[in-house]
Amino acid sequence: MDTTVWSFAFRRKNSDKNVEVKRLERLIRDKDAVIIGAIRQEVLSGISDVDAYEKLRIKMQDYPDLPVNTEDYELAANFSNICRRNGVQGSNVDFLVCAVAYREGLPIFTTDKDFDLFAKHLPIRLLRG
Numbered sequence: 001m002d003t004t005v006w007s008f009a010f011r012r013k014n015s016d017k018n019v020e021v022k023r024l025e026r027l028i029r030d031k032d033a034v035i036i037g038a039i040r041q042e043v044l045s046g047i048s049d050v051d052a053y054e055k056l057r058i059k060m061q062d063y064p065d066l067p068v069n070t071e072d073y074e075l076a077a078n079f080s081n082i083c084r085r086n087g088v089q090g091s092n093v094d095f096l097v098c099a100v101a102y103r104e105g106l107p108i109f110t111t112d113k114d115f116d117l118f119a120k121h122l123p124i125r126l127l128r129g
Helices: 003-011 018-031 037-044 050-060 072-087 092-104 114-119
Strands: none
Touching: 003 018, 003 037, 003 050, 037 050, 050 114, 072 092, 072 114, 092 114
16 A cells, blocks of 8 residues: 555545545455555654644554565665666655565555556556555
8 A cells, every 4th residue: 555545545635535545445444455654654744733643643553554674675675776777766665665565465556656667667566446
């Protein structure tokens, strides 16, 4: 699960009408949604209102972080290098998401078009709304 989908669900007004949010709700209900700490950090970052931050932080505690290990960081770096050699740029968090998803055999649920570019060069699967 990428930051974009979690952000739609938790930080956008009228998110309940969004097809991706509805799909996320089904994944959560079926216990198929996962999050890593870096995604949690991205979703919580930039919230200037202290009360809104605290409310979202508490709400997100319902979703435990999938553990990230040393091999995930190494694979993320390798994925970044592969993409860069092919002219594709991405963030460290995006490649960490790719690495953890690959290790766990999970598709990445995202609306971020960068992942379409990554998927051309990496052994990842994408899930759309």
